[in-house]
Amino acid sequence: MPIYIGDAAASIYVGNDLQDAVYLGSDRIWPPISFPYVIENTNLTDAETPSEAAGVIVELAGGGGPGKAGAVMPSQNNVVAAGGDGGGGAATIGTAGLRFFIPIEDLGPLFSTIVGTPGTASSFVSGAVQLNAGAGTNSAGGTPTISGIGYGFSAPGSLGANTLGGAAGGGQGRTARTDSNKNVSYTPGTAGAASLFKSGGAYLSPDPVPEASKPSGGAGGGAAGRGYGAGGGGGSGQIQGTPVDGSGKVGGPGYLRVTFTDKRHYWGRFLAGSWSWTLPSWLRNGDKIRLTGLGGGRGGDKGGSTSGGAGGRAGAWNDVVLTVGVDVPVGGTLVGVVGTGGAINSGNGGNTTCTTVGFVALGATASNGGTATGGDNSGIHSYLDDDYIGGLGGLYGGDINLTDPVGGDGGPGSGGGGGGSIFFSGKDGGKGGDGRLFIHAYQV
Numbered sequence: 001m002p003i004y005i006g007d008a009a010a011s012i013y014v015g016n017d018l019q020d021a022v023y024l025g026s027d028r029i030w031p032p033i034s035f036p037y038v039i040e041n042t043n044l045t046d047a048e049t050p051s052e053a054a055g056v057i058v059e060l061a062g063g064g065g066p067g068k069a070g071a072v073m074p075s076q077n078n079v080v081a082a083g084g085d086g087g088g089g090a091a092t093i094g095t096a097g098l099r100f101f102i103p104i105e106d107l108g109p110l111f112s113t114i115v116g117t118p119g120t121a122s123s124f125v126s127g128a129v130q131l132n133a134g135a136g137t138n139s140a141g142g143t144p145t146i147s148g149i150g151y152g153f154s155a156p157g158s159l160g161a162n163t164l165g166g167a168a169g170g171g172q173g174r175t176a177r178t179d180s181n182k183n184v185s186y187t188p189g190t191a192g193a194a195s196l197f198k199s200g201g202a203y204l205s206p207d208p209v210p211e212a213s214k215p216s217g218g219a220g221g222g223a224a225g226r227g228y229g230a231g232g233g234g235g236s237g238q239i240q241g242t243p244v245d246g247s248g249k250v251g252g253p254g255y256l257r258v259t260f261t262d263k264r265h266y267w268g269r270f271l272a273g274s275w276s277w278t279l280p281s282w283l284r285n286g287d288k289i290r291l292t293g294l295g296g297g298r299g300g301d302k303g304g305s306t307s308g309g310a311g312g313r314a315g316a317w318n319d320v321v322l323t324v325g326v327d328v329p330v331g332g333t334l335v336g337v338v339g340t341g342g343a344i345n346s347g348n349g350g351n352t353t354c355t356t357v358g359f360v361a362l363g364a365t366a367s368n369g370g371t372a373t374g375g376d377n378s379g380i381h382s383y384l385d386d387d388y389i390g391g392l393g394g395l396y397g398g399d400i401n402l403t404d405p406v407g408g409d410g411g412p413g414s415g416g417g418g419g420g421s422i423f424f425s426g427k428d429g430g431k432g433g434d435g436r437l438f439i440h441a442y443q444v
Helices: none
Strands: 003-005 008-010 022-024 027-030 037-040 044-048 055-061 100-103 110-114 122-126 129-133 144-147 175-178 184-187 255-261 264-269 273-278 288-294 317-323 333-338 352-354 359-361 380-383 386-389 436-442
Touching: 055 122, 055 129, 055 264, 100 264, 110 255, 122 255, 264 273, 288 333, 288 352, 288 359, 288 380, 288 386, 317 359, 333 436, 352 436, 386 436
Parallel strands: none
Antiparallel strands: 003 008, 022 027, 037 255, 044 110, 055 100, 055 255, 110 122, 122 129, 129 144, 175 184, 264 436, 273 333, 288 317, 288 436, 333 352, 352 359, 380 386
């Protein structure tokens, strides 16, 4: 897009790149801001907050942590050099399906952004609001921190485990070993942890993340972290005298996108109990409000004297589109309840409701059958052009701890894991996950 000075088109280049906007410091002065106004992977300091915006959607992933180097062993008979551990994935904030929307009234007059490099955090700061998606390290996943606002949708990074929202950890490097004649062979490294949904692991990859997109260990050491925030692979084990690169690999870069919106509002309630939400002043007759609810998950069954218990079912998803001036008045308020997850040992999940309009997303009231099973996942739910993330079911107790196999608690809207059985004694099943409620309001 050319930039005009009077009637003459001027072309402005930075290096060989034609520019389509002009900035004074961190403030864009041409062309005028229009909505949605998107800033992606750009460091800004004290940029002016667009006063005409209804709010901002913030998406952050820190940089992935590096993998550890592989072990080095002497060239002797029957030795083993283990591959290095993969690096930790970064924390994320505002991941897919859990939009972090900040209303304009909660923002300061200025905002700043930092895009994390491998091993460093990404952040968004405006007024009292501070969001920080921590980086992974070579020994831990990143941690998110949120301050200056009373809610937040975030997820920690993973170290060697699949994730639900956070970025994925790197895989372990291959293991080197010698036989009785000092011949060297290798056991392949493991694949890096995967993101179960769009928002983790390879941050913007398809869903599910394809094998080729995972950070992984392998020949010559682990691969570098593939995808935003992903941990680097561990290095290959090494036998002295062999030409092998055993260094741990770098993590993936951080990611940042902030989207200032006009006449569009997102809100969520993730804590069980009563909720209320008042319509923004700019919603008019005929405008729309989407409600998406997830009921509470059922608690896992207690184990028996000789067999493990069954996991609980996940709560149900439900959706409705309301019309302002028909279903709810201009300036009105919606109220309801987010369902509580079922108690341990077969407790039923509570319904998530909006009593103002008679909306219900049912809580789960049954187990998933069988014996010795984990709870069901509430998973990802798509409605119109939005995705919403629930949680993972609790693990079966015997998959957590063989000596005290208590069932794992379910994630949001998911079932609790079944309790195990040990020495003719049944252990408790896990608690079901609390439900969720999402609101998306917009002008038409």
